[in-house]
Amino acid sequence: MSGQHSSQINDPAIQELDSVVVRFAGDSGDGMQLTGTQFSVVTALEGSDLSTFPDFPAEIRAPVGTTFGVSAFQINFGSVEVSTAGDEPDVLVIMNPAALKVNLANLRTGGMIILDEGAFNAKNLKKAGYETNPLDDNSLSHYDVKRMDITKMTVETVKEFGLGNKDSLRCKNMWTLGLLLWMFGRKRQPIVDSLEQKFSNKPDIAQANIAALNAGHAFGETAEMSSNLRRYHVEKYKEAPGTYRTVNGNQSLSWGILAGSQLADLQLVLGSYPITPASPLLHILSGLKEFGVITFQAEDEIAAICGAIGSSFAGCLGMTTSSGPGIALKTEAIGLAITTELPLIIVDIQRAGPSTGLPTKTEQSDLYQAVWGRNGDAPIVVLSVSNSTDGFDVGIEAVRIATKYMTPVMILSDGYIANASEPWKIPDINDYEPFPAKFHKETEGFHPSLRDPETLARVWAKPGTEGLMHRIGGIEKDHDSGHISYDAANHQKMTNVRKAKIDNIANDMPLQEVSQGESGGKLAVVGWGSTYGAIHQAVKRKRKEGMDVSHIHLRHIWPLPRNLGELLNSYDKVIVAEMNVGQLNTLLRSQYLLDTDLLSKVSGQPFKISEITDAIVKNLGDAK
């Protein structure tokens, strides 16, 4: 098979690979997400670097066997640094005809297909829209097809447990996982442990699944002798020493914001309304009540953010989570938080839009909404998360800025990062410098518009404090007293202050670094958010070939880092790569009058590395 090759190791039966991409695809009911996750866990435990991409359908229970019910999980793992889930699979695991139909186009010529021929019956073929059986009509002749009747073998294996037909068939995924574990030399025990734990109340089901897992493994061993299948070996990745775990973007971000609230010594109050792909943040934080976290599942997106703002007014750290359409509903309330100058964390896990768009597909098209999407001159801080682990530090940074400057901070993540897992060197909370929030106490000369001359942050005086009673609201306030003011000159002044406060935060942010390459040169590829992995790999490859290309990745979207204009000007050419039709590109062009090029993709799928290397080559030509 292909994959990223390395030298053969001693056992000629085992082929050594640097990295490999496996994609599990089947019907929603086939348990592909579970299979993929379990495979990732053992892969991580055995020391590979990895990146995953769960790709599930929008429907909760789509009709069985249809193409729109196909669910897939892709994992890229290796002994070398892995930063994307891989452009195209090396191994495609196919549980039914619909999965083949949807996923075949991604497989490279010569790629391996492991498929359950037992599922390729007339009924399933028809549901998938096949006129003839692709197993018989030669249409798969360019691929390395390993067909086996997984359905039949699974049913036979689990017969002794006396499960019904449905429960028996549910064990197919474990049979398949067993085979894959054998192929890549991964241990079964962690899976056995987790099956026993998961089905502790249903020992029959646990044992049947374990039997299926073992049977799949044994099948590999037997088939190897008939040299139908072979084994592969992926060496450990040499990571920095430490304790590791896997984490996805929603987890790291939830924990990061909670960590921030702890460092700020504030109780965290989340107001949220369920929405794909942001709901896991609500679930995760609802399960962390021992940290004093209060979660409020509101009646709608608006009430959710209003609850968060109310709690900030009362002295907690208010937070709200959503995706693009929900953020749109929260817009008016964000304006209120801006004008009343209260700390607030707003999380936008972006998905493909506009409107409902493609709820389960990723995109980065809320940048305009985040930076500019409000009535009035209404600046806020916007940060972005660039991979599955980055959310932790971004979450802390967001809380630091929100509380120090009394401002809403919006964090942009996206559906890809939200669900994708990567290994994470677990940080120690004690290594982070606390930044306790300050509440105003002094009654002398108090008014609600008092501000710190340096940060321009308004005072935070919480209800319950004697002598500091005050009223705030959405009507313009007098700069010097905090009372309602309809005065024209005062409005000019207040608008200027609100802008200056946010602009000034750039002085409290790190300078923009070049994430790979040099400051200055022929070409820079600029990205933000989840495109990090693909740009990183693409630039790495082209630099290896001697090309003069660097990678700049933004965490701070607004305000922009204060050296960014100068930095971008030091390259002959700048490409902005993003999953929208040019939102950061417009921002950079408008801020720096720079003639940048755009590399845009909005197909609901992350960038492939090759799409970025192609753009680099197109821009640099053969110039090395």
Place this chain on the structure above:
Amino acid sequence: MNKQVEIKKASPKDFETDQEVRWCPGCGDYAILKGVQMALANTGSTPENTVFVSGIGCSSRFPYYVSTYGFHTIHGRAPGFATGIKLANPELEVWLVTGDGDGLSIGGNHMLHVLRRNLNIQIMLFNNEIYGLTKGQYSPTSKPGLKTPSTPMGSVDAPLSPCVFALGAGARFVARGIDTSLKELPGTLARAKEHVGASFVEIFQNCIVYNDNVFGEFTAKKTAKDTQLHVKHGEKMIFGKEVQKGLRFNSEKFGLEVVTIGEEGITEDDILVHDETNRHMAFMLCELETPDFPVICGVIYCNPAESYESSVHYQVEQAKQNKKADFNALLHSGRTWVVD
């Protein structure tokens, strides 16, 4: 020895601010403001522990005129803010001020949910059956046929009754008052404050500019005794100036009827006793309208239950007792591995 501390009792004046009140002269809001300040003083509220939250509209200017903490928020959304405030600090006394447009039109959804959840706050809905601040359009409580700038041929919308809505939403405290009835209103508001959970008080408020005298039929002082019935728990529902009238349950019609004591053999024994814990009775009372019936004022329904924020905090406390909050342990939960 315990030291005797002199507790200075607040007066209504202590709840006034230095802000120029900007309601139209003659607006019913002035009287309500007075009534609220009296209620705050009478019930021992302290400005520093009290928060007034409002949405948008004439009524929502209210927080600026009370010397407590205040949050003038966005249209219809005050319940969300109030929820956040109470979750953050359940000790605060929170009053929500809204109107028929703010609370039942743009904010109807939030009103439903804050009542259903039973957040421990006082909600005062100033009903004037009109949009005042936007210059006189009809509202969700306007009578059909009302001519306004947006309904030049008369409104065709069916109106809703705020108290019936509140009961339907699961409110556990429903009361009514009249802006200028300063004899009753502060007492009703005091009951609302005392009630644990969401207290809903509809206040008939006269908009002198856009809907003057819309409640005249029952608020006119002269005829008030015949057109209003102030109910009290455990007391007979009797009203009337000249003759003693009362409410009787007619089981054939399955509803309430007005009867006159002394006529057709009716005695006081036939008159219903108000039971503020009876939700069915509350529905019936809220639906009564002039001219066939008196308008019911006072505490119509009161049946407390655990409040939302206290249940939320109870769970947080339980979680804290059951599990140590160790952040590093959280990060290490699940499968980990060590790279040397």
